[in-house]
Amino acid sequence: MKVWKAIGLGLLGLTVMASCSVMGAWAVFGGFYGCTSRDEELADELRTFAILDVRRPDARQSGRRYSDCDEDDGFAVAGQYYEHTGTREELLAFYRAxxxxDGWQPDGDGRGDGLCFSKPYGTVTAHLGVWFPSSYDIAGEPPANVMEYGLEVTASHDGAAWC
Known part of the structure; x- marks a missing residue:
């Protein structure tokens, strides 16, 4: 009887150790962290938002439209960069209007010196940011007469998205 009890306890210990190892690996390599397939699908949907095509006549696209999922924070993102030759104040007034x-409501102070808006999209809240990469990127300076800016839409099924 003592032998069977010892074997049972040994098997229980091994099971607990194996479970802890599996759970530890799950937490390190994903777990509650990162993006789900729903987030990836949401990123593709955000990419089609018409607001990402809206620009002033003196602005031109810079690069391709992008969409992805922010693995660190687990939210969907889509955006477009532009180059603008007018003033920042003109640009911000244009995007406020x-x-x-398009139904976006002002949401907080924005990103740095940019703007932030939000609106419902299905069961989630979408966030629109108008931002200036050059104000975050010390390494590269745009030409004196050209200002680069970005439009970015984010959303999350768990409510963790922001501008």
Whole structure:
């Protein structure tokens, strides 16, 4: 009887150790962290938002439209960069009006010196950011007469997205 009890306890110990190892690996390599297939699908949907095509006549696209999922924070993102030759104030006034016309509501102070808006999208809240990469990137300076800016839409099924 003592032998069977010892074997049972040994097997229980091995089972607990194996479970802890599996759970530890799960937590390190994903777990509650990162993106799900729903987030990836949401990123593809955000990529089609018409607001990402809205620009002033003196602005031109810079690069391709992108969409992805932020693995660190687990939210979907899509965006487009532009180059603009007018003033920052003109640009911000343009996007305040364009966002309002498309149903976006002002949301906080934005990203640095940019803007932030939000609106419902299905069961999630989408966030629109108008931001200036050059104000975050010390390494590269845009030409004096050209200002680079980005439009970015984020959303998350767990509510963790922001501008």
């Amino acid at each position: 364009a966002a309002a016309k």
